[in-house]
Amino acid sequence: MTDDQDKDLLKRFRDSSSRNMAFNELVNRYQERLYWHIRRIVIDHDDADDVLQNTFIKAFKNLDKFREDSQLFTWLYRIATNESLTFLKKKKKNVFVSMDEVSHQLSSTLESAPELSGDAIQLKLQWAILTLPTKQRLVFNMKYFDEMKYEEIAQVTGTSVGALKASYHHAVKKIEAYVKSQF
Amino acid sequence: MENTEQHNEPKLNIEGFSEADLKRNPFKTPEGYFENLTPRVMDSVRSTEEKVESTEINWWRVLMPGIGFSAMVFAVWFLSAPTGNNTLNFDQVVASMSLEELDQFAEFETEDLLAYGLVTSDDIEIESDFSEEELINYLLDEEEMELNTIYEELDI
Numbered sequence: 001m002t003d004d005q006d007k008d009l010l011k012r013f014r015d016s017s018s019r020n021m022a023f024n025e026l027v028n029r030y031q032e033r034l035y036w037h038i039r040r041i042v043i044d045h046d047d048a049d050d051v052l053q054n055t056f057i058k059a060f061k062n063l064d065k066f067r068e069d070s071q072l073f074t075w076l077y078r079i080a081t082n083e084s085l086t087f088l089k090k091k092k093k094n095v096f097v098s099m100d101e102v103s104h105q106l107s108s109t110l111e112s113a114p115e116l117s118g119d120a121i122q123l124k125l126q127w128a129i130l131t132l133p134t135k136q137r138l139v140f141n142m143k144y145f146d147e148m149k150y151e152e153i154a155q156v157t158g159t160s161v162g163a164l165k166a167s168y169h170h171a172v173k174k175i176e177a178y179v180k181s182q183f
Numbered sequence: 184m185e186n187t188e189q190h191n192e193p194k195l196n197i198e199g200f201s202e203a204d205l206k207r208n209p210f211k212t213p214e215g216y217f218e219n220l221t222p223r224v225m226d227s228v229r230s231t232e233e234k235v236e237s238t239e240i241n242w243w244r245v246l247m248p249g250i251g252f253s254a255m256v257f258a259v260w261f262l263s264a265p266t267g268n269n270t271l272n273f274d275q276v277v278a279s280m281s282l283e284e285l286d287q288f289a290e291f292e293t294e295d296l297l298a299y300g301l302v303t304s305d306d307i308e309i310e311s312d313f314s315e316e317e318l319i320n321y322l323l324d325e326e327e328m329e330l331n332t333i334y335e336e337l338d339i
Contacts, residue, residue, distance in 0.1 A: 122209035
């Protein structure tokens with residue numbers, strides 16, 4: 001979606017007579033992309049569905065305040081990322097468990113997920129991604145699967161491009177090492 | 184710019200697998216999930232909006248009887264409560280008057296009001312163009328004049 005299309009959509013959203021229609025269009029355009037972003041973070045489908053609903057509810061409530069400093073889709077990604085991480089924090093049973101340890105819980109979900117398909121290599125790759133620290137995992141997913149530019153990821157995570165490049169580099173090396181150790 | 188970025192970034196290399204293999208999505212969704220997603224999301228958004236609206240209405244419904252009851256209790260107390268010295272002060276009298284009564288009230292002379300005890304000298308504000316010092320000098324002059332008159336009468 002281009003900036004012009006985003007601007008047109010936002011203009012229609014700010015008009016009360018076309019507000020719901022415009023938001024309906026926004027959901028239709030971004031739902032699939034946001035769902036997969038969330039799904040890669042929370043792993044489970046039902047959890048991803050809940051987080052996605054919350055993401056769009058938050059977006060609807062705050063879209064009036066969107067100042068267009070960033071692109072609409074990176075703004076939506078930011079909400080989705082925050083909602084996903086908040087969800088994982090709430091889900092962990094022990095308050096002393098770090099976010100990175102939550103990855104182990106996600107690994108269990110990955111292991112038992114009935115809706116998971118694919119060859120062994122895709123599963124191994126997901127296992128490897130879950131061993132990464134949270135931030136590296138987010139950066140890797142957005143760069144590798146969503147094919148986002150560093151500048152766009154920087155808008156989502158609020159991290160400098162230089163730090164993101166370093167994170168991605170570390171993530172790639174760790175994943176390669178992990179997968180290699182599994183064969 | 185993008186080409187430079189692609190040249191510089193590390194590639195994920197796993198022997199025997201292409202990038203397309205590695206990027207194949209292993210996750211599945213229930214059948215028809217995306218077809219029904221937009222209306223479901225819009226329903227959630229609408230129900231959240233309705234919840235917010237109904238919460239506002241409920242607040243009014245909760246508060247209004249309380250406010251009404253408090254006003255009634257206050258009114259009863261205000262009209263029936265005996266005051267300490269069984270007298271009404273100036274503000275209470277004015278507050279209980281109709282506009283017509285206030286017009287009539289304005290026609291009374293200050294002395295009459297003082298005589299009937301409806302106002303005290305503290306309630307009456309004197310507007311004056313004189314400063315305090317000028318007033319004191321004036322009063323001292325008056326006093327001096329009176330004394331001089333007395334002196335004259337007594338021929339002192």
